[in-house]
Amino acid sequence: MKFLLASIWLVVVAAQANGQTSSPTAGQVVYQSGDLTITQVAPNTFVHTSFLNTQSFGRVACNGMVVRSGAETVVFDTPTSDKESKELIRWITTTLHCKVNAVVPTHFHEDCVGGLPEFARNNIPSYANQKTITYAKQRKFNVPQRGFANSLTLDLGGAKVYARFFGEGHTRDNIVGYFPADEVLFGGCLIKELNATKGNLADANLQAWPATVTKLKKACPNLRVVIPGHGQVGDTSLLDYTIRLFQQ
Template sequence: MRIYLTHLLLAIILVNCNSKPENLYESETLIIKQISDHTYQHITYLQTNDYGKVGCNGMIVVDQNEAIVFDTPPDDEASVELINWLGSALGSRVVAVVPTHFHKDCLGGLAAFHQRGIPSIAHNKTIQLLDSAALLPQQGFDNFTNLTFGSQEVVVDYLGAGHTSDNVVAYLPTEQVMFGGCLIKKLKAGKGNLEDADLDEWSTTVENIKEKYPDVKVVIPGHGPSGGQALLDYTIKMFLPKNQSD
């Protein structure tokens, strides 16, 4: 009996570890999934000419009725829906929003946050690359910053160019969850939009992330399902220079 119970317990643990996070909320424009005790993945949609309707990820970190949002939805309507859901479902007030690079899928809904008095923070390179006052983050940082709220501290870090010259990642050390944004590819993804990419540096930048954050357990990419460090390895291999990948 003891052996049977041990095997049963192990099977339950394995099922839970391998299961995908379920949707906490779903509408035509917004999906919310819980990733860990304090982190959530938000998914909204961007209509593009080249790829059609694209699902776009962001991360939310919540603690003590406060929340920080990483990447806005692509438009104001979905951003309002996200802000309202955080207030009604989690009783949480958004205290900051952080776009991880300058493309629309990261900050297209920034005006909705500003209209509610929510401060925005971004890498100074992101601010320099933007020419729209409505989508201009209010505060800048160089390379690295810690955002403290409740009892949590989130690291926002620039480790090099890749998808864009300004892409940053966000990491919650207490739960080892990272938002890689569009710098990190989902498994089996193609290379995607390379219009502003630095193909020479992309692999090196992700290698820098692996070296600096070796304990990361969950990685949320800019598009597609979350996963483990395999997403970092997949991205590194995809963008290795030809003379290194042969």
Template sequence: MLKKPKANLKKTTKYILIQLSYFAVLFLFSYQDSNAQKKIKVSKKLQITKINECSYIHISYLNLKNGASISCNGFIYINNNEAYVFDTPANDEATSDLINWLQKDIKVKIKGVIFNHFHKDCLEGMDVFKKNNIPCIASKKTANYMRLGQYNLPDQVFENNLNLTLGNKNIYNAYFGEAHTKDNIVSYFPEEQLIYGGCMIKSLKASKGNLSDANVAEWSKTVTMIKEAYPKIEIVIPGHGDFGNSDLLDYTISLFKIED
């Protein structure tokens, strides 16, 4: 009579251990997922997606003349209590929210904002950065288009390449050729194997989008050169839509590929 309860106790203990193991694994995967990609709602106008400890996407909305609004991505790179921003949010209110969040909540110094190209979804909030004495940086090509569009001019201008450092990390900004616009650049972060491509890079299943200033004939060739220059890329951030891996480069190349 004493052995039967002992057997039941062993079964009960085994069952509990299995359940505990299951929940431990479930918690671990849940923790890793939330830690790898954390959604932060800064305000009604601005959301942040945290990719890793250094890399963040800022998401805002551009209001179109037809009354519609479009979600726009920008990028933030943080290291050693300093940050660079890549493209402004698409309106002044969201830009103010971003600057306040970085300076007051994250408590980092913003060293500058770099523009991917000259369209509104990249530089609409430039005046807010200027009012906060944050350097605005653009390529010479982008600065020329900004002048034609009667925007204020950037504080710093580079030719085709600009190498930056943020603590012990490197940032390479480079012009590879015409695509979405004649001036679009790409920003590469080697320690993370990450590219911020802006509107030149399309999210999976996206349409060709705005082609008003595009060079469709060169688009695929330009992105092919980017892929060849950075063959180990793991994270690719487009100007609109979800980020992903190098499949976004392949999709963009195929979307604009012109058959011989």
């Protein structure tokens, strides 16, 4: 982890030298309340972390991602409730002085869609894998507004951000977010932090999981930062760990 943060710090320093950003140091907590933490992990990428109370795993910290270009942002996964989502939207608009162009849940579980009503109240469109919409309706979870088949490209202040389905794993609808400007991947619950257990397997495809992550790794060979759905941010070693974990 120290090596990763040092590597990202060099990226931040280079960007600052080129006049691209005056953001805080990578890995620095830039906002914290009782229920929401926001941490910068690259020049224009932030992790938002909120908490979900579960019967099986207790109080679980859940990650999402915010990416920024110019005065625009895209959010991957909502915080776990409307309250924390309201905090996140307020922080983006008042601290980053940015507009939220879209929110993209990476699968249908509550830790991804729990705050969708607050985004809708702020007229922020939500996009998701069409399967996510189907499963959310079946389970009576919050339902994203707009569906796509396998991939989505969003314009972001002159940059691009991508959402893509590489295959089944944690769920049959799980997608990932990729922001080439920072070479950051939001793996969501498809990707495990180092030394994690297999976690919630209620909707998983265990046989497909390692092949899906292998395909993802080949498609994104230059990643600097990998954000899992739960736990510590890392690098591509998280992809390798996840592959090994589900090959067992």
